Amino acid sequence: xxxxxxxRATRMNPSVIREIxxxxxxxxxxxxxxxxPSPATxxxxxxxxxxxxxxxxxxxxxxxxxxxEGYGPLREQVAASLPWxxxxxxxxxxxxxxxxxxxxxxxxxxxxxxxxxxxxxxxGALQAFAPMEPQVVPVASDDEGxxxxxxxxxxxxxxxxxLLPNFQNPTGRTMSEARRAAxxxxxxxxGLPIVEDNPYGDLWFDRPPPPPxxxxxxxxxxxxxxxxxxxxxxxxxxxxxxxxxxYPKLLQAKQAADLHSPxxxxxxxxxxxxxxxLGRHVPRIRTLYREQRDAMLAALEREMRGLDxxxxxxxxxxxxxxxxPAGMSAIELLPEAVExxxxxxxxxxxxxxxxxxxxxxxxxxxxxxxASREQIDTGVRALAAAIxxxxxxx
Amino acid sequence: xxxxxxxRATRMNPSVIREIxxxxxxxxxxxxxxxxPSPATxxxxxxxxxxxxxxxxxxxxxxxxxxxEGYGPLREQVAASLPWxxxxxxxxxxxxxxxxxxxxxxxxxxxxxxxxxxxxxxxGALQAFAPMEPQVVPVASDDEGxxxxxxxxxxxxxxxxxLLPNFQNPTGRTMSEARRAAxxxxxxxxGLPIVEDNPYGDLWFDRPPPPPxxxxxxxxxxxxxxxxxxxxxxxxxxxxxxxxxxYPKLLQAKQAADLHSPxxxxxxxxxxxxxxxLGRHVPRIRTLYREQRDAMLAALEREMRGLDxxxxxxxxxxxxxxxxPAGMSAIELLPEAVExxxxxxxxxxxxxxxxxxxxxxxxxxxxxxxASREQIDTGVRALAAAIxxxxxxx
Numbered sequence: 067x068x069x070x071x072x073x074r075a076t077r078m079n080p081s082v083i084r085e086i087x088x089x090x091x092x093x094x095x096x097x098x099x100x101x102x103p104s105p106a107t108x109x110x111x112x113x114x115x116x117x118x119x120x121x122x123x124x125x126x127x128x129x130x131x132x133x134x135e136g137y138g139p140l141r142e143q144v145a146a147s148l149p150w151x152x153x154x155x156x157x158x159x160x161x162x163x164x165x166x167x168x169x170x171x172x173x174x175x176x177x178x179x180x181x182x183x184x185x186x187x188x189x190g191a192l193q194a195f196a197p198m199e200p201q202v203v204p205v206a207s208d209d210e211g212x213x214x215x216x217x218x219x220x221x222x223x224x225x226x227x228x229l230l231p232n233f234q235n236p237t238g239r240t241m242s243e244a245r246r247a248a249x250x251x252x253x254x255x256x257g258l259p260i261v262e263d264n265p266y267g268d269l270w271f272d273r274p275p276p277p278p279x280x281x282x283x284x285x286x287x288x289x290x291x292x293x294x295x296x297x298x299x300x301x302x303x304x305x306x307x308x309x310x311x312x313y314p315k316l317l318q319a320k321q322a323a324d325l326h327s328p329x330x331x332x333x334x335x336x337x338x339x340x341x342x343x344l345g346r347h348v349p350r351i352r353t354l355y356r357e358q359r360d361a362m363l364a365a366l367e368r369e370m371r372g373l374d375x376x377x378x379x380x381x382x383x384x385x386x387x388x389x390x391p392a393g394m395s396a397i398e399l400l401p402e403a404v405e406x407x408x409x410x411x412x413x414x415x416x417x418x419x420x421x422x423x424x425x426x427x428x429x430x431x432x433x434x435x436x437a438s439r440e441q442i443d444t445g446v447r448a449l450a451a452a453i454x455x456x457x458x459x460x
Numbered sequence: 461x462x463x464x465x466x467x468r469a470t471r472m473n474p475s476v477i478r479e480i481x482x483x484x485x486x487x488x489x490x491x492x493x494x495x496x497p498s499p500a501t502x503x504x505x506x507x508x509x510x511x512x513x514x515x516x517x518x519x520x521x522x523x524x525x526x527x528x529e530g531y532g533p534l535r536e537q538v539a540a541s542l543p544w545x546x547x548x549x550x551x552x553x554x555x556x557x558x559x560x561x562x563x564x565x566x567x568x569x570x571x572x573x574x575x576x577x578x579x580x581x582x583x584g585a586l587q588a589f590a591p592m593e594p595q596v597v598p599v600a601s602d603d604e605g606x607x608x609x610x611x612x613x614x615x616x617x618x619x620x621x622x623l624l625p626n627f628q629n630p631t632g633r634t635m636s637e638a639r640r641a642a643x644x645x646x647x648x649x650x651g652l653p654i655v656e657d658n659p660y661g662d663l664w665f666d667r668p669p670p671p672p673x674x675x676x677x678x679x680x681x682x683x684x685x686x687x688x689x690x691x692x693x694x695x696x697x698x699x700x701x702x703x704x705x706x707y708p709k710l711l712q713a714k715q716a717a718d719l720h721s722p723x724x725x726x727x728x729x730x731x732x733x734x735x736x737x738l739g740r741h742v743p744r745i746r747t748l749y750r751e752q753r754d755a756m757l758a759a760l761e762r763e764m765r766g767l768d769x770x771x772x773x774x775x776x777x778x779x780x781x782x783x784x785p786a787g788m789s790a791i792e793l794l795p796e797a798v799e800x801x802x803x804x805x806x807x808x809x810x811x812x813x814x815x816x817x818x819x820x821x822x823x824x825x826x827x828x829x830x831a832s833r834e835q836i837d838t839g840v841r842a843l844a845a846a847i848x849x850x851x852x853x854x
Contacts, residue, residue, distance in 0.1 A: 068651045068652065068653045068680050069568065069620075069653050069703070069705060069706055070568070070619055071567060071568065071709060072566065072567055072568055072569050072570045072573070072592070073570050074566065074570070075566075075567050075709045075713075078566075078567075078709055078712040078713055078716065079712065100525070101525075102524060102525055103524075105519075105520035105521075105523070105524055108519065108520060108523040108524075110515055110519035110520070110523065113515055113519075113523070113724075114511070114512060114515045114516070114519075117508070117511040117512070117515070118508060118511070118512065121504055121507055121508045121511070122508070125499075125502065125504035125507075125508075126499035126502060126504070127499075127694075128694055129499070129502040129504065129507070129692035129693070129694035129695070130496060130497075130499055130502075130692070130693060130694050131494070131495075131496055131688075131693045131694070132694065160718075161555050161696070161718040161721075161722075162718050162719055164716075164717070164718050164719045165717060165718045168716065168717045168718070172466065172468065172469075172472075172591050173465060173466060173469050173472075174463065174464070174465065174466055175466055176466045176467050176468070177571075179466070190716070190719070193712075193715065193716040194716045194717070196716065197566050197713065197716060198466070225464055225466075226463075257462045258462065259462045259463050286462050294525075298523035298524070299523070299524060299525045299719075299723075300521075300522055300523035300524050300525070300526065300722060300723035300724045301523070301722055301724060302555070302718060302719070302720070302721065302722040309463070311463060312463055315465060315469045315472055318472040318473065318587075319469075319472055319591060321587065322472065322558075322562065322584075322587040322588045322590065322591060323558070323559060323562045323588070323717065324554075324555040324556050324558050324559040324562070324696060324718070325556055325558045325584070325693075325696070326696070327555075327696065328555075328694060328695055328696040328722055328725060329693075329694035330507075330694045330695060330725070331722060331724070331725065
C-alpha cells in the first residue's frame with residue numbers, strides 16, 4: 067500500500083474503554099463501565115420546542131456557516147454562568163469539551179513537551195494529547211488531588227498541569243478548598259499553567275464544590291466546560307475560557323479543526339438555557355444521581371461484605387472508585403464479571419504510566435448513573451460473585 | 461505570562477478570508493467573497509420535520525454519546541450514494557469535511573513531510589494541514605488540473621497529493637476525464653496516495669463531472685465528502701471514505717478530536733436524506749446556481765468591456781476565477797472595491813507559496829451563489845469601477 071503513517075499515529079491506539087464498551091453492548095450486560103449520562107435527564111421536550119423555534123425564527127442563519135468563536139448569545143450565557151468575571155470574548159464554543167483538549171494540545175504541546183497530569187486521570191485527555199506527542203508526567207495524587215511536593219519536583223519546564231478538580235473522572239474525588247488554595251499559590255510560584263477541566267462541577271449532591279482554580283488566577287488557567295452532563299452529550303457542545311494571550315491561537319486551531327461547532331445546535335442550546343433553565347433542571351439530575359450513588363453504596367456495603375474491597379463515596383459526578391483485594395487485577399477480573407453479566411472499566415486504563423503497578427491494577431471505575439437502581443443491585447451482586455470466584459481461584 | 465506556545469502555533473495564522481469576511485459583514489457590502497451556500501437552498505421544512513420526528517421517536521439515543529464511526533444508517537446512505545462499491549465500514553462521519561482534513565493531517569503528516577497540492581488550492585486545507593507542519597509543495601496546474609510532468613518531478617517521498625477535481629475552490633475548474641485517467645495511472649506508478657476532496661461534485665450545471673479518482677483506485681485514495689453544499693453547512697456534517705489500512709487510525713484520531721459528530725444531527729440528516737431527497741433537492745440547487753453563474757458571466761461581459769480582465773465559466777460549483785489587468789494586484793484592489801460596496805477574495809490567499817508571484821497577485825475568486833442576481837449586477841458594476849479607478853491611478 068502506498069500510505070505512510072505519521073510517526074504520531076503509533077501513539078494513537080484504540081481506547082481501552084471503547085473496546086470494553088463493545089463488550090458491554092451485548093444484550094443483558096449491566097454496565098457500570100461507560101460514562102453515559104442517564105437519558106432520563108435529557109430535556110427532550112425542551113429540545114423539541116427549541117429546534118422548532120430556531121428553525122422557524124432563524125432557519126437560514128441556524129443552517130449557515132458561522133463564526134469560529136461560536137454563537138454570540140451562547141458565549142454570553144456561558145460567560146454569565148461562571149463564578150468569576152468572564153468576558154464573552156474569552157469564550158470559545160467547542161465541539162464537546164473533548165475538542166477543547168485537542169485544541170489545547172495543538173496550541174501548547176510540542177513533541178516531547180512535559181505535560182503533568184493527576185494520577186489517575188481522564189483517559190480521553192491522554193488520547194487527545196497523544197497525537198501531539200507529549201511526555202506525559204503523572205503527578206502523585208491523594209484523595210484531595212495532586213501532591214504538591216511531587217508537583218514541585220516535576221514542574222520545571224512543564225507546559226501545563228491538566229486536572230479535573232471536581233468529582234474527577236475516574237476517581238470521583240474532589241479537590242479540597244485548602245488544596246486548591248495551596249495549588250494555586252504553588253502554580254503561580256512555579257510559573258506552571260493549569261488546564262482545568264470541569265465537566266462534572268454542577269453535579270454536586272449536598273453542597274457545591276469550592277470555586278474553580280481559574281477563578282483564583284484567570285491569566286494562568288485555561289478552563290474547559292461542557293453541556294454534555296447538564297443538557298445532553300449528543301449535541302456535542304462544550305466551551306473553553308482562555309486568557310487573552312492564548313485565545314487567538316486556540317481560535318485559529320478551532321477554525322482549522324472544523325470551522326465552527328454546529329450553528330443549529332448552538333442556537334438550540336441557547337434557547338433551552340434561557341430563563342435559568344439549568345437552575346430548575348440540574349437539581350433534578352443531582353437528585354437522581356445522588357439516589358443512584360446511594361443505591362450503589364448500599365449495594366456495595368451489602369454485597370462486598372467479607373471481601374477485602376474498598377471504595378469511596380463521591381460527593382457528586384458520575385463515578386465511584388474501588389479497589390480490589392491485594393493481588394487481584396481488575397483487568398483479569400473483567401472477563402469473569404462480564405461472564406456474570408456486569409461490566410466496569412479497569413482503573414489501569416486511567417494511569418498515564420505505560421506499565422501500571424500492582425496498586426493501579428487493583429482499581430476499577432464504577433459509573434452509577436447509567437444503570438437503574440435495580441440494575442445497580444443486580445450488577446453489584448454479580449460483581450461480588452466474580453470477585454469471590456476470582457479470589458477462590460487464586 | 462506563564463504560557464509557552466507549541467512551535468506549530470507560529471504556523472497558525474488568522475485566515476485571510478476570515479479577515480476579509482469581517483469587512484464584508486459591514487452593512488451594504490455585496491459579497492462575492494464568502495463560500496456561503498445560498499440559504500434559499502436550505503431544506504428548512506424538512507429539517508423541522510426531521511428534528512421533531514427524531515426527538516419523538518428516538519430522543520434518548522439522539523441526545524446520548526454515540527459511536528465515533530458515526531450513525532450506522534447514515535454511513536450506509538453515504539456508501540450507497542457513491543458511484544463505486546463502498547463498504548459502510550469504510551465510511552467515517554466527520555464534523556464537516558474540514559474535520560476530515562484535520563484527521564488526514566494528523567494521521568499522515570509528520571513535521572517536514574512533503575504534501576503536494578494544486579496551484580492554487582483550498583485555503584482551509586492549507587490551514588488544516590499547517591498544525592502538523594508539512595512542507596506544502598505546490599504542483600503546477602492548468603485548466604484541467606495538476607500538470608503531470610511537474611507532479612512526477614515532485615512526487616518522490618510525498619505523503620499524498622491533495623486535490624479537488626470538481627468545480628475546484630477557488631478556481632471553479634474541473635479535471636477532465638483524460639487528465640483523471642492519466643493522473644490515476646501516474647499516481648499508481650509513482651506510489652503517490654491521493655486525498656480527493658469533493659464538496660462540490662453534485663453541483664454540476666449541464667452534465668455530471670467524470671467519476672472520482674477514488675472510484676478508479678480506492679486503495680490508493682482517501683475521499684472526503686460533505687453535506688454542507690447539498691443540505692446545509694450549519695449541521696457540520698461531512699464524511700470520509702478510507703482504505704481499510706487507514707481507517708482504524710483515522711477513527712482513533714476522530715475519537716480523540718471530538719468523540720463523535722453530533723448524534724442528533726446525524727439522525728436528522730439521515731431522515732431528511734431518505735426516499736431520494738437529494739434526487740429532488742439538488743436539481744433545484746443546480747438550477748439556481750446556474751442562473752447565478754449566468755448572471756455573473758453576463759454582468760462581467762457587460763461591465764468589464766474595455767478592461768483587460770479575464771475570467772472562466774465554471775461548469776458547476778460556487779466559484780468563478782478572474783484575472784486582473786497585468787500589473788494590477790487584487791490585494792491592492794480590495795480596499796478600493798470595498799469602498800465601492802463589493803468584496804471578493806484575492807487569489808493570492810489560495811497559493812501555498814509564501815510570496816505569490818505577479819500572476820497570482822492578479823487573480824481573484826468570485827462566489828456567484830451568495831448574492832442575488834440583482835446584487836450580482838450591482839456588485840460587478842462596482843468591481844469594474846474599482847478596476848477602472850485603480851488602472852487610472854497607476
